[in-house]
Amino acid sequence: MTTRVFIAEDEPNILESLSFLLGREGWEVTSALDGNAALEQLNNEALPDVVILDIMLPHRNGFEILRQLRASPRTNKLPVIVLTAKGQEKDRKTAEEIGADAFVTKPFSNRDVVDQVRRLAGL
Template sequence: MSQKILIADDEPNILISLEFLMKREGYEVLLARDGQEALDVMARERPDLVLLDVMMPVKTGFDVCHEVRASESLRHVPILMLTAKGRETDVAKGLALGADAYMTKPFSTRELVQKVQELLGGPRAESGA
């Protein structure tokens, strides 16, 4: 069974390109367009990893990260924050709230795929229960 990745971003072009990239890598992809939708999808679908934008409507990526880490059932889900907010204070805040990794936009798709594989425990072929 393929691993599920939730992509949470309010920018349609980024959602489309990341969805294409992750599907091409063999992952099942879930989408959310704001922070609250991301939390709802996580509670329902239990993704294996979340690609989380910081600046989103309703709830920010920081809010989502904080709530996920406070949740008994979701706190184990790796979170990779993707954002245009690249100041050191933003990175430090994301990591302090429990993000597993932080990448700033624009990012290399190759580096993103490598980071996703790393957070999921290696290349897809090695994933198994």
């Protein structure tokens, strides 16, 4: 069975880099460029095995999306990696309090991202 990863990231270069990196592992990658599209896809399409969620997204930020995912019985157990350029401790603490499973700061290590997806997907 193919591991499915969903990425919500508004910076095309980072999205392309992550998609290539994860695709190279043989994983199926889907994505959204803004918060509204991300939430719509996560609520209406087949659930991925892992979500990589940028905090600073247009229309709806990653914290709002994570809150909604955790509030829904359909998505409340979905593994979520929070990805952000905002590496301050308060952002990490907020992400943990809302229910993030992992926190990765930009610029990120490719190995760290792959390792986190492997861990959260149970690979």
